[in-house]
Amino acid sequence: MAALVDAINSILVSGENKHILAAIKGLRNGIVYGAKIRFPHALVMTALFKRGPPMTMLKDILSATYQHSRNLGMFVLIYKGLTSSLSWGESKSHQIHHFLSAFCAGFVIFGKYNKVNEQINLYLLSRVIYGIAKLLVSKGVIPTPQTDVFPWFAAIMWGLTLWLFEYDRKCLQPSLTSSMTYIYKDSDKWDSLRNFLIHNK
Numbered sequence: 001m002a003a004l005v006d007a008i009n010s011i012l013v014s015g016e017n018k019h020i021l022a023a024i025k026g027l028r029n030g031i032v033y034g035a036k037i038r039f040p041h042a043l044v045m046t047a048l049f050k051r052g053p054p055m056t057m058l059k060d061i062l063s064a065t066y067q068h069s070r071n072l073g074m075f076v077l078i079y080k081g082l083t084s085s086l087s088w089g090e091s092k093s094h095q096i097h098h099f100l101s102a103f104c105a106g107f108v109i110f111g112k113y114n115k116v117n118e119q120i121n122l123y124l125l126s127r128v129i130y131g132i133a134k135l136l137v138s139k140g141v142i143p144t145p146q147t148d149v150f151p152w153f154a155a156i157m158w159g160l161t162l163w164l165f166e167y168d169r170k171c172l173q174p175s176l177t178s179s180m181t182y183i184y185k186d187s188d189k190w191d192s193l194r195n196f197l198i199h200n201k
Contacts, residue, residue: 019084026076034069038116049178067116071109078105118173 012021042064046057082101087093110117136142164171165180172180182200190196 019080023077023080023084026080027073030073030076031069034072035065038068039065045175049175064116067114068120071117071120075105075109078108122173 011017039061042061046061050057050060079101082104083093083097086097086101110121133142137144161172161180162184165177165184169177169180186200189201195201
């Protein structure tokens with residue numbers, strides 16, 4: 001067994017097939033990170049907002065964790081594989097290689113609609129928009145703000161969120177609508193101290 005481990009270690013440190021090994025480790029890291037992120041999230045959200053038989057709830061938690069882990073791991077594997085292929089024979093990869101590789105992997109892995117993919121894509125959307133705004137400022141495309149714009153950003157986001165919730169909430173994600181109903185609408189209803197302070201309903 002020790003000889004096998006030594007042989008594997010010698011392959012890993014040899015520097016040969018680095019692109020393939022990096023894709024395999026990327027698959028591993030994507031799976032681990034996806035599980036670390038999704039399992040506690042699914043556990044908490046299920047415990048707080050779902051009702052049903054314990055085995056069904058456990059199955060939902062494990063299913064969401066598996067889906068998140070698998071998708072993230074496979075995305076990294078495809079992305080790294082495509083990036084390596086596109087830059088094959090060149091001294092370095094180009095920006096377009098990264099975009100095209102992620103574009104193709106995103107289409108294949110995260111292009112299928114389900115709740116997990118929707119959450120991941122929306123998570124990325126907000127951060128990418130924020131990042132592009134900062135990039136445009138750093139490149140001088142947009143002038144550097146002379147005052148703090150974060151309060152305006154927060155005000156616009158919250159204004160639009162509550163406006164949509166109050167007047168066209170079907171446009172919002174069901175999980176967001178559920179959370180906001182609990183906070184903003186259920187707080188309008190009570191008939192005793194019990195459901196005023198101790199319980200919601």
